[in-house]
Each structure stands twice: as C-alpha cells, then as structure tokens.
Amino acid sequence: MSDQLKFIVEKLNKDPFKKNYNLITFDSLEPMQLLQVLNDVLAEIDPKHSVDIRDEMPDQTVKRMLNILGILKYKPQANTGDMSTFRQGLAVGSKPVIHPVLYWLLQKTNELKKRAYLARFLVRLEVPTEFLQDDTMAETNKQMLTATFLLKYEELMENFKILHKECEQLKSSGLSTSEIRRDISAMEEEKDQLTKRVERLKKRVDTVQNHQRMLEIARQLRLEKEREEYLSQQKQTLRNQLLRIEHAELKLQRAQHQLKNMRQAAADAKPEGLMKRLEEEIKFNSYLVSEKLPKELENKRHTLSLLQKVVNEPEMSLSDLTELESRIHEVNSEINQLIEKRMRNDPMDDKVSMFRQQAAIIARKKETKAEELQEAKEEIANLEKEIAQKLNQARDVDGSEILRGDEFKRYVSKLRGKSTVFKKKRQEMAELSAECGVLQRTEQVLKHRHDHMQQQLQTMEQKRGISGYSDTQEELERVSALKSEVDEKKGRTLDDMSDMVKKLNSMFAEKKTALAPVIKELRPLRQKCQELTQEYDEKKAQYDSCAAGLESNRSKLEQHRRSLMEECSQAESQYHYINLIKKSIEMQIKRTADEMKAYVSPDSQERRKSIREQYTRNIAEQENLGKKLRETQKSVRESHGLNMKQVKMWRDFEKLMECKKQCFLKIQNQASVGQVIQEGGEDRLIL
Incomplete structure (x- = not known):
C-alpha cells in the first residue's frame, strides 16, 4: 500500500498535474478533495471531465465517473466488494476505493487517453429519457434505431477503426516527408560522388593495356561470386529441410510409441474397472443434474426475483427505513417466541428436528464434496494440459522420450542407488590405489633384497658343491604349509557350526521363558481392550449427534449475525450518503444566500464581490482584449x-x-x- 501511495504522489507531482503533495498531505486529504484529484486525472485523460465537482450534484459526479471508468474498462479490486459498495465508496470519497483507481489510471495514462479518444467514435450514443418525452425526438430516435441506420452506423465505425489503424501504423513507421527528402538529397550526393569516382577510374584505366580484358574477367568473377552465394543459400535451405525431415521422423516415432503405450494400456485395462469408473462418473453426473444444479438454478432465480423487486420498488426515506427495521425486529421476536414454544411443547418434534439438522449437514457436506470433486477434476484437466504442453516442448527441444510417474520414480531411486554405490566404489578405489602404491614400493624393495640374498645363496651353494638345494627345500616347505592350512580350516568350520547350534538353542529357551509371564498378563488386557473399544464407539456416536446439533444451531446464529451486520453496514452507508447530500445542499444554499445578499446590498463594494459583477467585469475585460x-x-x-x-x-x-x-x-x-x-x-x- 505504501508503494502504491508513493507512486500516486510521484505521478501527481510531475507534469501535467504539479500538485506538490507528499505522503502525509495526500493521505490527509478530505473526501471531496480526493474526489477532485480523481476528477483532475480523468480530465487529463478525457478533457470533457474538466469540471469542479462542487458545482455538480454527487449523483451526477458518481454517474459520470462510473461511465468513464466503464469506457476505460476498469475492474474494481476484490477488496472493494461488489459494484454497489464500489459505487457508495466512490460517492463518499473512500480512500480504499479511490486509491486503487488513481494507481491504475496513473499507470496507463497514455494508453487510456487513446482509449478515451476512440470511445468518442466507437461507443454508441444513448439519448436520455428526459429528451425522449418530446414527440419529434422520439420519432427521430426510432428512425435512428432502424436496421439500415444501424448498419450504416456500424459500417462507419469499422471504417474509422481501419483508418485509425492505418494512421497509427504510419505514425509508428517513422517515415516523414522531411526524412524522405533528406534521404533523397543524400542519395543524390552519393550518386554524384560515385559518378565522379567512376570517371576518375575510367581515366586511370584507359592508360592500362588490355583493360577491356581485365574488366571482362572482373565481371565474370563478380558473377561467379553471386552464383556461389546463391548456391550456398540453396545448400543452407536443403540442410534446413533435412533437419525438418529428421524432426518429423522423430515426431512420428514418438507418436508411434505413444500409440503403442495407449494400446497396451487399453489391452491391460479390465472391463470391471472400466465399468466401475463409468458407474462412479454416472452417479456423480446424475447427482449434479438432479440435485445440485437445480438447487443452484432455483437460488439464482430467487435472488434475481428479489433484486427485481428491489429495483422496481421506489426510493425509501428514513421513515420507511425505521418502519422496516421495527417490522423486522417484531417478526424476529415472533419467530423466536414460536421456536421456544415449539421446543417446550413437542419433544418428539425436537428429535425429528435434530435428525433434520443432521440430514441438512450431511447434504451440505455432500454439496461441498461434490464441488471439491468438480474443482479437482478441472484442476486435473488443466494439469494434464500443462503436462502435455511441457512434454511437447521438451520433445521439440531434446527429441528424447520423457519418463512418467512410477517410471520416473524408479529411475530416480535407481540413480540414487547407483550414485551411492559409485561414491563407495570411488572411495574404495582411492584407498586401494594408495595401498597399491605402498605395496608396489615394498614389493620392489623386497624383490631387490630377495634377489641379492638369492645371489649370495647361490654363490655359497656353488662354493660348497650343493647347487639347487634351496629350491627343493622351498618347494617342500610350501607343500607342507598348504596341507596344514587345509586341515586347520576343516577343524575351524566344524567347531563354528557346533558353537552356533548351541547358541541358538540357548537363545530360544531364554526368549521362551522371558515371554511366558508377559503372555499371561496380555490375555486379560485384550478382553479389557475390547470392552473399552465398544464403550468408545458408543460415546463417539453420542458425541457426533450432539456436535451435529450444535453445529446447525451455530450456523443459524452465524447467518443471522451476518444478515444483521449487512443491514447495519447498509444503513450506515446510506446515513453517510444522506449527510453528504445534506452538507452539499447546505453549502449551495449558503452560496446562493450570500450571492443574493451581495447583489441586493446598497454598498457598491459588496456588489463588486458578487459573482454576477465579477462575471460582468470579466466579460468587459475579454471584450476589450478582443478589440x-x-x-x-x-x-x-x-x-x-x-x-x-x-x-x-x-x-x-x-x-x-x-x-x-x-x-x-x-x-x-x-x-x-x-x-x-x-x-x-x-x-x-x-x-
């Protein structure tokens, strides 16, 4: 709201308004001053509205402003309520009504000026009813409302639209006679310069040998370059056609894939499911046709009849309003007395009323659920349209098939699993690569040492005369080590199996002994739980019935409160409106009395202050100026x-x-x- 006020004050302080407001002074304006500001903005858009609202009746001001706002296609905001509240707020100069109008008008001033200008020629003129009382005017109006005249009128309006569009296009094209003349003069100068250059070049070329042959070769070169450009353009067009053919083939493949999926879905669908779905849709549609829509239609007709009655009734005075209020209070008191009497006399009827209230609540819930279902269906249809559009856009951009629903979820879960596995494997690979580097280094060191020791051992064996002894010894040790490892593994597996069986038996016995007392305690608790559930169901049914009755009473009281609040607000608005009219009439009476007093008074100074004398002086001054x-x-x-x-x-x-x-x-x-x-x-x- 503060941004809105800042924008309004900033625009009003600039040309052509120059109001010199700030946020405090603008917010502290009186209703009449605020209406005058709105009228000044409308006068800037359409000069016909440049009037002083103090010289005009409030009804005429509101009617004129609503007319121009309707022509400018202004839609009241949601917070201002319906059209009647908007009209009342405009009449009393309410800030929540006028501030959004000013913000909208100042945002689109240039566009609205154009719209107001067009409205003078494109909106049909309506003759006021007071002028139609004259016979000649009524006959001319009938002649104007004939079919031939209306056709001519519409034809002239269409011609005006076409001419206005052509004029706007010419204005926006930026072509003017002065610019065209400048372009022509510049082109003529360029032509003179080019002819001079050509003459100079001819003079230079005439002295060169075989200049005709060279000119012919240059001409052929230029033709070949033009041909090359033409061939490159053809090549590009052929490439574009090939790309279009590829896109068309991709679209055909996608359409075939969709057709295949739809056929599979139709083949997988069972007739029982289809019948069940169709039955649900038939029930829902029959409920809408037989119950919901007729009720809504009847309510609309009832409201329309009430509104027609209100429109046809004459205007009401304060005495009529007081009488109606007293009658409403009397009728309400009689209704309350009858309700109390009925509640005292017939207890069986109270039970029936409770069931009726429950039935009304259930019917209301049913209506709300049907509306929610209808809204959900519309939302699903809109979402399906958006999904189809997004799929088409994605296919046009990428060309690949897009996953849906469960397939996409499975694909995401698979990707998550693969990503976690990939991270673990990458970490293991890093650890293994580091360990591999260390082991390779140790292997190189050990190999170097082993080779050195083997060389020393071979030299010692050759010295002692037992070469090859170490190799046979190593082979025997390796075979014995393998045999011992196999024996150890066999014994270890048998011991592990026996220990596992013993542990499982002991754990089973311990769990059985520990659960025995718990099972004994659980049996009576189960019986008690069943009894408590039965009691809970009974209490819950009683609570639901009582809550339904209280809910129906609360809804009635709420409706009564709303109706009273609406009546109070309407009475207050009418009271303020009448006070405003009263003040304006008092001001006019005071002005007329002052004027009569000044006009009748014998003092010449007082007479000069009268409006008539001022106007006569102004007329004389203007006549002198004209001379x-x-x-x-x-x-x-x-x-x-x-x-x-x-x-x-x-x-x-x-x-x-x-x-x-x-x-x-x-x-x-x-x-x-x-x-x-x-x-x-x-x-x-x-x-």
Missing part, C-alpha cells in the same frame, strides 16, 4: 504582403549564396584532382 487583438490582426494583414516579399528575397539570397558555395567547392575539388593526376604523370615519367 485589441482585432486591431493587431488588421495591422498584421496590412503588412503581410510586404513581409512575405522580404522573406522571399532573403530565401532567394540564401539559395544564391548556397549555389556560390557549391561552385567554389567543385572548383576546389577539380583543382585537387588535377594535382593528383599531375603527380601520377610525374611518377610514371620517373618510372
């Missing part, structure tokens, strides 16, 4: 011929000087060209 202007016009007409001759002589003098300037520039250019040719001849002589 002076006519005299000046006469003098201007007398001296107009001489002045125009002098202007023509000055223009001819300017043209003559411009021609001399051009001749001087041409002579200077020719001298420079001759100097260049002379320098070129000297260079050729030197060569």
Whole structure:
C-alpha cells in the first residue's frame, strides 16, 4: 500500500498535474478533495471531465465517473466488494476505493487517453429519457434505431477503426516527408560522388593495356561470386529441410510409441474397472443434474426475483427505513417466541428436528464434496494440459522420450542407488590405489633384497658343491604349509557350526521363558481392550449427534449475525450518503444566500464581490482584449504582403549564396584532382 501511495504522489507531482503533495498531505486529504484529484486525472485523460465537482450534484459526479471508468474498462479490486459498495465508496470519497483507481489510471495514462479518444467514435450514443418525452425526438430516435441506420452506423465505425489503424501504423513507421527528402538529397550526393569516382577510374584505366580484358574477367568473377552465394543459400535451405525431415521422423516415432503405450494400456485395462469408473462418473453426473444444479438454478432465480423487486420498488426515506427495521425486529421476536414454544411443547418434534439438522449437514457436506470433486477434476484437466504442453516442448527441444510417474520414480531411486554405490566404489578405489602404491614400493624393495640374498645363496651353494638345494627345500616347505592350512580350516568350520547350534538353542529357551509371564498378563488386557473399544464407539456416536446439533444451531446464529451486520453496514452507508447530500445542499444554499445578499446590498463594494459583477467585469475585460487583438490582426494583414516579399528575397539570397558555395567547392575539388593526376604523370615519367 505504501508503494502504491508513493507512486500516486510521484505521478501527481510531475507534469501535467504539479500538485506538490507528499505522503502525509495526500493521505490527509478530505473526501471531496480526493474526489477532485480523481476528477483532475480523468480530465487529463478525457478533457470533457474538466469540471469542479462542487458545482455538480454527487449523483451526477458518481454517474459520470462510473461511465468513464466503464469506457476505460476498469475492474474494481476484490477488496472493494461488489459494484454497489464500489459505487457508495466512490460517492463518499473512500480512500480504499479511490486509491486503487488513481494507481491504475496513473499507470496507463497514455494508453487510456487513446482509449478515451476512440470511445468518442466507437461507443454508441444513448439519448436520455428526459429528451425522449418530446414527440419529434422520439420519432427521430426510432428512425435512428432502424436496421439500415444501424448498419450504416456500424459500417462507419469499422471504417474509422481501419483508418485509425492505418494512421497509427504510419505514425509508428517513422517515415516523414522531411526524412524522405533528406534521404533523397543524400542519395543524390552519393550518386554524384560515385559518378565522379567512376570517371576518375575510367581515366586511370584507359592508360592500362588490355583493360577491356581485365574488366571482362572482373565481371565474370563478380558473377561467379553471386552464383556461389546463391548456391550456398540453396545448400543452407536443403540442410534446413533435412533437419525438418529428421524432426518429423522423430515426431512420428514418438507418436508411434505413444500409440503403442495407449494400446497396451487399453489391452491391460479390465472391463470391471472400466465399468466401475463409468458407474462412479454416472452417479456423480446424475447427482449434479438432479440435485445440485437445480438447487443452484432455483437460488439464482430467487435472488434475481428479489433484486427485481428491489429495483422496481421506489426510493425509501428514513421513515420507511425505521418502519422496516421495527417490522423486522417484531417478526424476529415472533419467530423466536414460536421456536421456544415449539421446543417446550413437542419433544418428539425436537428429535425429528435434530435428525433434520443432521440430514441438512450431511447434504451440505455432500454439496461441498461434490464441488471439491468438480474443482479437482478441472484442476486435473488443466494439469494434464500443462503436462502435455511441457512434454511437447521438451520433445521439440531434446527429441528424447520423457519418463512418467512410477517410471520416473524408479529411475530416480535407481540413480540414487547407483550414485551411492559409485561414491563407495570411488572411495574404495582411492584407498586401494594408495595401498597399491605402498605395496608396489615394498614389493620392489623386497624383490631387490630377495634377489641379492638369492645371489649370495647361490654363490655359497656353488662354493660348497650343493647347487639347487634351496629350491627343493622351498618347494617342500610350501607343500607342507598348504596341507596344514587345509586341515586347520576343516577343524575351524566344524567347531563354528557346533558353537552356533548351541547358541541358538540357548537363545530360544531364554526368549521362551522371558515371554511366558508377559503372555499371561496380555490375555486379560485384550478382553479389557475390547470392552473399552465398544464403550468408545458408543460415546463417539453420542458425541457426533450432539456436535451435529450444535453445529446447525451455530450456523443459524452465524447467518443471522451476518444478515444483521449487512443491514447495519447498509444503513450506515446510506446515513453517510444522506449527510453528504445534506452538507452539499447546505453549502449551495449558503452560496446562493450570500450571492443574493451581495447583489441586493446598497454598498457598491459588496456588489463588486458578487459573482454576477465579477462575471460582468470579466466579460468587459475579454471584450476589450478582443478589440485589441482585432486591431493587431488588421495591422498584421496590412503588412503581410510586404513581409512575405522580404522573406522571399532573403530565401532567394540564401539559395544564391548556397549555389556560390557549391561552385567554389567543385572548383576546389577539380583543382585537387588535377594535382593528383599531375603527380601520377610525374611518377610514371620517373618510372
């Protein structure tokens, strides 16, 4: 709201309004001043509305503003309520009503000016009813409402639209006569320069041998380049066609895939499911047709009849309102007395009323659920349309098939699993690579040591005369080690199996002994739980019935409260409206009394203060001003011929000087060209 007020104040302080407001002064404006500001903004959009609202009745002001706002296609905001509340707020100068209107008007001032201008020619004129009381006016109005006249009227409006569009296009095209003349003059200058260059080049080329042959070759080169460009364009068009063919093939494949999926879905669908779905839809549609829609139609007709009655009734005064309020209070008291009497006399009827209330609540819930179902269906249809559009856009961009629903969920879960496995494997690979590097280094060191020891051992065996002894010894040790490892594994597995069986038996016995007392305690608790559930169901049924009755009473009281609040607000608004009319009438009466007093008073100073005297003085001043202007016009007409001759002589003098300037520039250019040719001849002589 603060941003809205800042924008309004900023726009009002600029041209053409120049109000010099700030946020505090604008927010503290009186209702009449705020209405005057709104009228000034409307007058800027359409000059017909430049009036002082103090000289106008409030009904006429509201009617005029609503008319122009309707032409400008303004829609009241949701917080302002319906049209009647908007009209009342506009009449009393309410800030929550006028501030959004000002914000909307100041946002689109230029666009609304154009719309208001067009409305003068495109909105049909309506003759007021007070003018139709005259017979001649009524006959002319009937003639104007004939079919031929209306057709001509509409034809003229269409012609105006076409001409206005053409005018706007010409304005937006940016082509003006001055610009075209400038372009033509610039093109002529360029043409002169090009002809001069061509003449210079011809003079230079004439001295060269075989210049005709060279010109022919240059012409052929230019033709070949043009042909090359044409062939490249054809090549590009063929590539584009190939791409379109590929896209069409991809679309065909996607359509075939969709057709295949739809056929599979139709094949997998069971007739029982389809019948059940159709039965549900038939029940829902039959409920809508037989119960919901007729009730809504009946309510609409009832409200329409009430509104027609209200419209047809004459305007009500304060006495009528007080009588109606007293009658409403009497009828309400009688209704309360009858309800109390009925509740005291017939207890069976109270039970029936409770069941009726429950039935009404259930019917209301049923209606709400049906509305929710209808809204959900519409939302599902809209979402399906959006999904189809998004799928088409994605297919046009990517060309690949898009997963849906459960397939996408499975794909995401599979990706998550793969990502976790990938992270674990990558960590293991990093650890293994580090360990592999360490082990490779240790292996190299050990191999080096082993080779050194083997060389020493072989030298010692050769010295002692027992070469090959170490190899046989290592083979025997390796075989014995393998045999011992196999024996140890067999014994270890048998011991583990026996220990596992013993542990399982002991655990089973311990759990059985521990659960025995718990099972004994659980049996009576189960019986008690069944009894408590039965009691809970009974209490819950009683609670639901009592809650339904209280809910129905609360809804009735709430409706009664709402109706009373609406009546109170309507009475308050009418009270403020009447007070406003009263104040305006008192102000007008006071002004007329002051005017009569000033006009009748014998004092000349007092008479001068009257509006009539002021207007007469203004008329006399304007007449004197008109005489002076006519005299000046006469003098201007007398001296107009001489002045125009002098202007023509000055223009001819300017043209003559411009021609001399051009001749001087041409002579200077020719001298420079001759100097260049002379320098070129000297260079050729030197060569």
